[in-house]
Amino acid sequence: MLLCFSSSHRTADFDLLERLERNAPAVSAALAEHSEVVAGSVVLATCNRFEAYLDIDEPLPAARAVSAEAVIDAVSAASGIAADELRSASSVYCDDAVAEHLFAVSSGLESVVVGEGEIAGQVRRSLENARAAGTVTNDLERLFQDASRTSRGVKNRTGIMTAGRSMVRLALELAESRISDWAQARVLLVGTGKYAGASLAALRDKGSEDVRVFSPSGRAAKFAHSHDILPVEADGLVEALAESDLVVTCSAVTDHVLTPAIMTAAQNLPGTRERRLVIDLGLPRNVDPAVAGLPGVELLDLETISLHAPLEELNAADDAREIVDAAAAEFAAKRAEQAVTPALVALRKHVFDVLDAEIERARGRGDSSEQTEAALRHLAGVLLHTPSVRARELARQGEAQAFVDGASALFGLDVEPAAPRLSAVVRDIADESAAS
Known part of the structure; x- marks a missing residue:
């Protein structure tokens, strides 16, 4: 099950x-x-x-x-x-x-x-x-x-x-009203995984040119080198926050990367940005929700972003649902066919056991040839074809047990009952x- x-x-x-x-x-x-x-x-x-x-x-x-x-x-x-x-x-x-x-x-x-x-x-x-x-x-x-x-x-x-649209791109679309010029905005990316790569690509599509990366796990330099951006050293997070207009977090760490204390320290540095947008794409959260209560800080987290998710593109969604439904129906049909497999195996074994016994007796009488044996085996396969097809048809219709019962009644086969299927x-x- x-x-x-x-x-x-x-x-x-x-x-x-x-x-x-x-x-x-x-x-x-x-x-x-x-x-x-x-x-x-x-x-x-x-x-x-x-x-x-x-x-x-x-x-x-x-x-x-x-x-x-x-x-x-x-x-x-x-x-x-x-x-x-x-x-x-x-x-x-x-x-x-x-x-x-x-x-x-x-x-x-x-x-x-x-x-x-x-x-x-x-x-x-x-x-x-x-x-x-x-x-x-x-x-x-x-x-x-x-x-x-x-x-x-x-x-x-x-x-x-x-x-x-991906969650990253939706978040950046929501940020459009806060970022007047993407090319001039200074962005800090927190995280270096695949989500960070997707976030950086989305930022570049928006026109971002000044992006730096910080990694809680110390991988910033490697990520920065492979993506042609600047890394932030392990002890440079507070300064980088102070200089950033937009912070996008997408790290896999389980503890908060940005806390009220860290953000307050950044806000107290000389020349710090007056306003700052923080987009938290991490799960678990990378940003302590209390950060949103600090003056000059706006926080968009996954829960907030999800409230702005667009309505389904009806035609595309309907077409996709048809494909999904058809695939699910075929998967169910194939699983249903498994219920008749033991009976088909038993039937095939019974037929070929009888055939082998008859061929052996014919050999004992000296009236068997390779051509005759091959013809008989081919005939057995042909005779088994229709029951095999019918068995699978019955299984797809939810009548697998009917074939099992019929095979047992006609040929005396000892077949395990087909397992009940749940709706x-x-x-x-x-x-x-x-x-x-």
């Missing part, structure tokens, strides 16, 4: 998402330890969502609520967030609905800014991290591979990726708990 625990900008505030993101490694480890319930897991942690995609051992419908509660307890214990708080700010997706949700997420349909380009790479990296940790099962591998294919299809066949439903975790 596939299950997804999801807490996103649609269900939770950014404080909760920040705490979950900060504890993502601990949550991943905790889920891996619950091998009695969780066969495999992939954790996706971004600035807008925290999701755990799980392969649950027990396929029975009755296990759905129990499994969801076990996952909630594991996440709660690892993150230090109360289980009731997680329940009220999260959703659980089961079985086929997991694929539909992930395909929509990876295609940018569930992002704050519909069509954002970063999410596909984040989904891909979450799978790579799970592979490295050894927590990926075959079902999860297929799920995430199909998600990547779907997002590429959406990107290539719709205009949603170009219609949508593609989405419910709040609180509802799941109430149903148990």
Whole structure:
């Protein structure tokens, strides 16, 4: 059974998402330890969502609520967030609905800014991290591979990726009214990861020429050299802040880089800028929210930026949703076909066992030839083709058990019953708990 625990900008505030993101490694480890319930897991942690995609051992419908509660307890214990708080700010997706949700997420349909380009790479990296940790099962591998294919299809066949704007570019658009001349504005970039690279590219697109970079982890010089900008030394943060009109933070550190004390020290330096815009793109937050209370400082954080996210580009979003729905339906159909695989294997084995026994008896009578044996094996394959096709058709129609029962009745095959499949439903975790 596939299950997804999801807490996103649609269900939770950014404080909760920040705490979950900060504890993502601990949550991943905790889920891996619950091998009695969780066969495999992939954790996706971004600035807008925290999701755990799980392969649950027990396929029975009755296990759905129990499994969801076990996952909630594991996440709660690892993150230090109360289980009731997680329940009220999260959703659980089961079985086929997991694929539909992930395909929509990876295609940018569930992002704050519909069509954002970063999410596909984040989904891909979450799978790579799970592979490295050894927590990926075959079902999860297929799920995430199909998600990547779907997002590429959406990107290539719709205009949603170009219609949508990334969080970085949206933040800079919101800053337009505060920055009169991008070429003259002095910008301080805090962070040196991939998000910092995207931020620098967006700044340059706006016309920024005076950009310096500071790294809490000491990587400023390397980043600056590779991007042709100036680095800020480890002890130069306060002075760099004093000289900056715009500060963009996108570091992966877990502690606040900018605090009221640091900002006040910058404001007290001779020649400091009277007004300063700070854009905090970090999750966890790079900037203490109390900084916004200082005179002359305006703070745009992820929560504020998300309130200004544009409406969906309707045509592009509708086209993308059709692609996602079709991909999810095909994923569900392929999973349904797995229910008849044991019966098909048993039927094929039965037919060829009978064939081999007859050929062996013919050899004993001296009336067999290679040409006859080859013809008989070909005939057996031809006869098995139609039942194989029909079995998959029945499975896609939700009638897998009908084929299993028919094969058992006609040929006396001992086939394990097809596992019950859950309907593609989405419910709040609180509802799941109430149903148990």
